Amino acid sequence: MLTVLFTLSLLAVWLPHVSLLDNGLAKTPPMGWMSWAQFYCEIDCLHHPYSCISEDLYMEMATRLVEDGYKDVGYNSIHIDDCWLEMNRSADGKLVADRVRFQSGILALSNYMHERGLKLGLYEDYGTKTCAGYPGSYGYMEMDANTFAEWGVDYFKFDGCNMDAEKIPQGYKEMSAWINKTGHSMVYSCEWPLYLLVNNKTVDYAEVSNYCNLWRNYYDVSASWNSIQSIINFFDLNQDQLIPVTGPGRWNDPDMIVVGQNSITPDQSRTQMSIWSIWSAPLIMSNDLRLIAPVYKEILQNRRVIAIDQDPLGKMGRLVVNTTNVAVYVKPVTPTDENSSQSSFAVVIFNRHFKSSAKVTVRLNEIGLINSAGYFVQDLWNEEKRGIMLPDDQYIADVPPTGVNMFKATLTQADF
Ligand SMILES: *[C@@H]1O[C@H](CO)[C@@H](O)[C@H](O)[C@H]1NC(C)=O
Ligand SMILES: *[C@@H]1O[C@H](CO)[C@@H](O)[C@H](O)[C@H]1NC(C)=O
Ligand SMILES: *[C@@H]1O[C@H](CO)[C@@H](O)[C@H](O)[C@H]1NC(C)=O
Ligand SMILES: *[C@@H]1O[C@H](CO)[C@@H](O)[C@H](O)[C@H]1NC(C)=O
Ligand SMILES: *[C@@H]1O[C@H](CO)[C@@H](O)[C@H](O)[C@H]1NC(C)=O
Numbered sequence: 001m002l003t004v005l006f007t008l009s010l011l012a013v014w015l016p017h018v019s020l021l022d023n024g025l026a027k028t029p030p031m032g033w034m035s036w037a038q039f040y041c042e043i044d045c046l047h048h049p050y051s052c053i054s055e056d057l058y059m060e061m062a063t064r065l066v067e068d069g070y071k072d073v074g075y076n077s078i079h080i081d082d083c084w085l086e087m088n089r090s091a092d093g094k095l096v097a098d099r100v101r102f103q104s105g106i107l108a109l110s111n112y113m114h115e116r117g118l119k120l121g122l123y124e125d126y127g128t129k130t131c132a133g134y135p136g137s138y139g140y141m142e143m144d145a146n147t148f149a150e151w152g153v154d155y156f157k158f159d160g161c162n163m164d165a166e167k168i169p170q171g172y173k174e175m176s177a178w179i180n181k182t183g184h185s186m187v188y189s190c191e192w193p194l195y196l197l198v199n200n201k202t203v204d205y206a207e208v209s210n211y212c213n214l215w216r217n218y219y220d221v222s223a224s225w226n227s228i229q230s231i232i233n234f235f236d237l238n239q240d241q242l243i244p245v246t247g248p249g250r251w252n253d254p255d256m257i258v259v260g261q262n263s264i265t266p267d268q269s270r271t272q273m274s275i276w277s278i279w280s281a282p283l284i285m286s287n288d289l290r291l292i293a294p295v296y297k298e299i300l301q302n303r304r305v306i307a308i309d310q311d312p313l314g315k316m317g318r319l320v321v322n323t324t325n326v327a328v329y330v331k332p333v334t335p336t337d338e339n340s341s342q343s344s345f346a347v348v349i350f351n352r353h354f355k356s357s358a359k360v361t362v363r364l365n366e367i368g369l370i371n372s373a374g375y376f377v378q379d380l381w382n383e384e385k386r387g388i389m390l391p392d393d394q395y396i397a398d399v400p401p402t403g404v405n406m407f408k409a410t411l412t413q414a415d416f
Contacts, residue, residue: 020210021176025187027248028310030155030214030282032077032121033061033070037221037256037286041083041132045101051288053083054101055109064289066116073301074310077155078113079121079284085134093140095124095147110152121155121189122148126171127162136162141171142178149184157189165199168192169207176211189253190215209245214253214282217242221254221286223261225268225402229352231255232275236319236327246280246316253282260287260296267403269299270381274348274406277309278317278329304380305406308333308346317346320367325353326360326399330367337411342371344410346380351399358399364409365391375409388412 035053045052062078065071084106086096097106110120124144125136137144137158148156158175160168172192179186190212193203197218208215218234221227231254235242242252254276259269276283285300308331317331327350332343347367351358369375370391377386377395381404389395389409397405 021188021212021249023180023185023188023213023249025185025249026213026251028312028314029251029280030077030187030189030284031074031306031310032079032119032283033065033075033285033287033289034079034081034121034256035061035286036081037223037258038261038288043083043098043101052101053080054098055104058109059112061289062113062116062118065118068289068297069301070285070289071117073303074306075283075285075300076117077119077121077284079123079155079157081123081157082125082130082132082159083134084123085130087134089135089140093143095135095140095144106151106153110154114152119154120152121157121187122151122153123157123159124148125159125161125163126168126175127160129162131159131161137175138163138171141175142181145175145178145182148179148186149182152184153186155187155189158191160191160195163195165195165201168195168199169204172208173211187213189213193217194219203241205241205245209250213249214251216253216255218254221256221258223258223263225264228258228264228268228272232350235279236322239316239319243316243318246314248312248314251280251282251314252316254279256284256286257300258286259300260285260289260292262293265402266295266299267400269296270406271350271402271404273299273302273305274381274404275329275350277305278331278346278348278406280309280311280314280316280331283309302381304378304383304408308380308406308408311346313343317348321362325356326351326358328360328362328367330369333408335411340371342411344375344408345369346408347395347406349397349399349405351401351403353401355401357401357403360397360399360405362395363391364389364393364395369409371411373412376412377407377409380406380408 113120127136194216311333317329321328329348331346336343374390
């Protein structure tokens with residue numbers, strides 16, 4: 001039995017900021033599917049026709065999104081990552097998609113997505129080459145922004161390999177301006193903070209959030225529990241910087257959801273979905289939707305948890321309790337009461353221990369849930385309704401190793 005005791009010292013402060021990026025996009029965190037953490041840079045279609053980076057792969061995943069219920073719960077975009085290009089630009093300098101693997105071209109692929117009510121994301125890199133060695137945008141940024149716009153791309157991911165750290169901030173700002181100048185709406189996904197981190201430089205998050213709709217803060221996720229935990233640790237330690245810059249149209253990006261890959265257990269999968277949702281992080285899956293086990297599909301399609309991620313307030317939740325093994329996160333969500341300026345909350349209780357489950361007891365007012373008329377409390381993963389709970393009441397949960405308990409505490413009508 002582990003009882004979590006602590007003093008409440010962390011009430012959220014939401015700072016105002018000047019808004020420069022005003023493209024009206026990504027008002028809730030983007031949701032979709034991306035190839036990288038499952039298929040990486042497999043380009044040998046002769047030996048790996050089923051898993052090589054090609055238009056067929058993206059069209060098949062689009063079909064799975066639409067036919068298997070993912071689109072219905074919000075996953076509405078297909079993202080191409082690195083390794084889609086020819087090694088050389090055309091004679092007039094334009095980017096060319098691989099002529100064999102993308103024989104119909106990117107415009108045809110974006111049309112294919114749009115016909116199915118989906119969006120297309122495409123990848124480039126600010127440097128002289130992409131991370132995998134394909135032509136980068138350095139010296140071609142205006143042309144490349146225009147090419148993406150002509151192809152009907154909806155979402156532009158801009159990587160930062162093969163570029164001097166000193167030039168990183170300026171390059172990301174310039175590309176933001178070029179994208180705007182095309183007149184074509186594209187979500188702008190940056191890796192600006194990550195490349196400053198790699199080079200031991202400090203990040204001005206307020207500045208980043210004025211140019212990008214979302215930004216990668218930390219190293220790439222891979223389909224391992226260690227990777228997920230290292231990302232959680234980084235976000236925990238830096239939350240005071242990350243929380244104030246989060247909001248509709250501007251999101252921290254802890255990287256892809258690897259739920260559905262068999263190296264992550266179902267409990268660990270619920271942990272990734274829950275904590276990413278508490279953060280208002282993008283939910284961009286990387287897995288093989290053609291082969292996914294039903295347990296993972298069900299986790300990915302949990303509407304109650306997705307609703308927390310997509311909550312219109314767009315707040316990033318906060319770690320408010322941290323013991324050796326247990327972390328508790330709290331996120332303000334709708335419905336709110338404008339008169340008392342109180343909100344409802346989503347709460348995640350995470351058990352870091354690798355082998356033992358934890359029985360956790362949390363008094364609601366200890367984690368900032370102080371509405372005197374109480375809250376209607378419901379577990380989000382097992383759907384158990386706990387009824388009305390008052391601030392002095394204790395919420396008790398058995399949390400499996402490397403797993404979570406997640407609940408929503410909805411303001412009761414009495415306070416409206
Ligand atoms: C790319 O262009 C360079 C010269 O600009 C040439 O040497 C090389 O053979 C070309 N590569 C391919 C794959 O066409
Ligand atoms: C470009 O920026 C202006 C304001 O800064 C905004 O009104 C406009 O919608 C943007 N256009 C695109 C295509 O993002
Ligand atoms: C960043 O700092 C780490 C640890 O101090 C060091 O190992 C690494 O070489 C540094 N990287 C760069 C690019 O300076
Ligand atoms: C939370 O506690 C764990 C275990 O003691 C520790 O490793 C981690 O750094 C702590 N996180 C924060 C943000 O204090
Ligand atoms: C909030 O306050 C306003 C103004 O006092 C009042 O008209 C409204 O009914 C109140 N709303 C609720 C939900 O109590």
